[in-house]
Amino acid sequence: MRSPLPFSKPFAVLVALACAPAEGIELGQVMIQESERTELEAASxxxxxxPGASNLIDLTRVEQGRVSSNQDVLAYQPGVYAQSAGNEGIKLSIRGSGINRAPGSHGSGVFVMLDGLPLTGPGGTPYELLEPLWLSRAEVLRGANGFNKGSLALGGAVDYITRTGYDAAPLQVRYEMGSHGYRKRQVSSGQVLGDLDYYVALTDSDYDGYQNHTQGNSQGIAANVGYRFNPNLETRFYLRYRETDNELAGRVSKDSIEHHPRAANPVYVARDASRPQPGSTWLANKTTFYLDDDSQLETGLVYHDYPMDLREGANRLKVAYTDVSGSLNYHRRDTLFGHESKTTLGWRTTKHLPNSGSSEFVRIPVGNTAGFAPGTKTRDFSYQGSDSALHASNDLELVPDLWLTTGLALIYTRRESDVTYPASGGKVSQHDWDYAPRVGLRYDFTPQLQVYGNISRTVEPPHPWALIWSSNRYFPAGSGAATGLQSTPVELQNQTATTFELGSRGESAIGRWDLAWYYSAVRHELLTVETQTATATTSQIVGEVNASPTVHQGIEAGLDSLLWERAAVGKVSLRQAYTFSDFHYRDDDTFGDNRLPGIPRHYYQAELRFDHPLGFYAGINTQVASKIAVDYANSFYADHYTLLGATLGYASPKHDWDTWLDLRNLTNKRYAATVTPGYNDKGQDIARSTPGEGFGVYAGVSYSFR
Structure with missing residues (x-):
């Protein structure tokens, strides 16, 4: 009776093995493989x-190539746009979420979780703890479909699931190396020891970077330990700690990408711009109580400390963030008027601790800070915020195979910001209640054909730091080193959207497919724009504003096809992902119906692959993107591009040896990978883009001692 609940089948296998004779050691491998299979199948x-679009990513496939960042994890996923920003940070946009926010220290627009517990906080989503080699799988719930995860973001939720003792080898070593000085190493171990299991991984990397002045390195540890007290109670503790240090090349122009693709922005080189992350810590616990065969209660508690040391401008910004999160989820299965019913009640909250804030110091005495010694304090900020969501949903089977989903979430957000030194220009404190209803239907015509639809609402508050950096009020002359810097925070409204979605998924002669169409009417969209360009005497300032009404609509399509198969020879398969994104203003006074800049309108990825029964594989792949507007006036565009790549490797049938060769950008195409938009460039080629990586050769090997 417990089978629909998480971890039940692996637990049953564990009990059987505990009762088995000692000489049956090989059964431990069977248990691990069975657990891997059932966990992935249970997630699917x-x-x-x-009743909405989602993606399930098995890291086993991803690890058959270079795994340097989450761009590699999220490749070939319909509805997901993920591009490297020249280092570990990626620009991630789902259904236009955070479309114009600069890739860097904090992502926006998507609610990111680790093992079902919050990573995203009021300050955004830092990237340094998202080491992809620590993962077993990733689950993406696009748009409002992240509802049951407690996500109310426009882009939905991404849940990164760490390996445990049930799906890890007792000892594994992995080494990657390749072009542009890239090297990555990991050693990990995971085992089941009676009622206890553990996983621990040590990972480090270093690279010179494709673009000049993009050298970086990282080192970190991930660990978790779980214990089953009895069949009705289990708990798991998690630890992640990681340090990163990345040089920054800044944005460059289209002309620079075409003629000098590896050149960095001269201003950033002169300033030796960098972003050290001194060390981020994520500690968590998740405990599950199986109350009976039809209900369970899950509690979660998270401590997250993520300081930053930003040295990219003329001033140095030292930021302190500490979040505490709590969650509570109750799941129940009943029979209601003779119909099967599944109910979820959930609560989650994340709050900045009082030490959250930042201090700014003179780093290079130029402009208004000329004459002040390096290290002179310019400003102190305070950042405070909290997000709390209470959500309830129900799935009711109206007739066989027809399910009605209903839900309602209440969200309370608090944002406070103040410049406390050299003087307070006036504290801004915002407290908002909002709501997010959801209604959906799904119908299974056959086990191979499902259709669905939903109408949902999402709510996304601004970040506390945006209240200061978006301000147009400055310290006057005579304010010392703070002269000319923002003095007073501004108020920003919560971004809301109402989304209508229709879709279908299934399997047929053409393969396994997923197709979704959505339309979102967005109000008060939080859009980013560069308000001050980095020059020899000024730092770059990127502000955020609430836009007039906008529309986000699009089509997301994925298809995995088996083209040919012979048992003794192998098989040929093709996977494809296409995303059409139409994001535009709705009768804006200045920009009319202009496109929102930042990502391509058309984005296509595909891989054609041959797999041999002995474990050898080879594939060719492509990535195609249309042109990207680089300003809100749509006066200038980054060019469209087509990339080609190839892979060759061997995955041992015994699951011990893996080795691969990964060739990227075979034609050495020069293109803009990301764009940070301006307001109105008047057709000029302004430095707003990050160049994509040129031709690269990468190789790797891993061995698992089982």
Missing amino acids: ERLQQV
């Missing part, structure tokens, strides 16, 4: 029960 089954 859960996502199939959501």
Whole structure:
């Protein structure tokens, strides 16, 4: 009776093995493989029960190539746009979420979780703890479909699931190396020891970078330990700690990408711009109580400390963030008027601790700070915020195979910001209640054909730091080193959207497919724009504003096809992902119906692959993107591009040896990978883009001692 609940089948296998004779050591491998299979299948089954679009990513496939950042994890996923910003940070946009926010220290627009617990806080989503080699799988719930995860973001939720003792080898070593000085190493171990299991991984990397002045390195540890007290109670503790240090090349122009693709912005080189992350810590616990065969209660508690040391401008910004999160989820299965019913009640909250804030110091005495010694304090800030969501949903089977989903979430957000030194220009404090209803239907015509639809609302508050950096009020002359810097925070409204979605997924002669169409009417969209360009005497300032009404609509399509198969020879398969994104203003007074800049309108990825029964594989792949507007006036565009790549490797049938060769950008195409938009460039080629990586050769090997 416990089978629909998480971890039940692996637990049953564990009990059987505990009772087995000692000489049956090989059964431990069977248990690990069985647990891997059932966990992935259970995740797939859960996502199939959501009346909306989702992605399930098995890291086993991803690890058959270079795994340097989450761009590699999120490749070939319909509806997901993920591009490297020249280092570990990626620009991630789902359904236009955070479309114009600069890739860097904090992502926006998507609610990111680690093992079902919050990573995203009021300050955004830092990237340094998202080491992809620590993962077993990733689950993406696009748009409002992240509802049951407690996500109310426009882009939905991404849940990164760490390996445990049940799906890790007792000892594994992995080494990657390649072009542009890239090297990555990991050693990990995971085992089941009676009622206890553990996983621990040590990872480090270093690279010179494709673009000049993009050298970086990282080192970190991930660990978790779980214990089953009895069949009705289990708990798991998590630790992640990681340090990163990245040089910054800044944005460059289209002409620079075409003629000098590896050149950095001269201003950033002169300033030796960099972004050290002194060390981020994520500690968490998740405990599950199986109350009976049809209900369970899950509690979560998270401590997250993520300081930053930003040295990219003329001033140095030292930022302190500490969040505490709590969550509570109750799941129940009943029979209601003779119909099967599944109910979820959830609560989650994340709050900045009082030490959250930042201090700014003179780094290079230029402009208004000329004459002040390096290290002179310019400003102190305070950042405070909290996000709390209470959500309830129900899935009711109206007739066989037709399910009605209903839900309602209440969200309370608090944002406070103040410049406390050299003087307070006036504290801004915002407290908002909002709501997010949801209604959906899904119908399984056959086990191979499902259709769905939903109408949902999302709510996204601004970040506390945006209240200061978006201000147009400055310290006057005579304010010392703070002269000319923002003095007074501004108020920003919560971004809301109402989304209508229709879709279908299934399997047929053409393969396994997923197709979704959505339309979002967005109000008060939080859009980013560069308000001051970095020059020899000024630092770059990127502000955020609430836009007039906008529309986000698009089509997301994925298809995995088996083209040919012979048992003794192998198989040929093709996977494809296409995303059409139409994001534009709705009768704006200045920009009319202009496109929102930042990502391509058309984005296509595909891989054609041959797999041999002995474990050898080879594939060719492509990535195609249309041109990207680089300003809100749509006066200038980054060019469209087509990339080609190839892979060759061997995955041992015994699951011990893996080795691969990964060739990127075979034609050495010069293109803009990301764009940070301006307001109105008047057709000029302004430095707003990050160049994509040129031709690269990467190789790797891993060995698992089982």
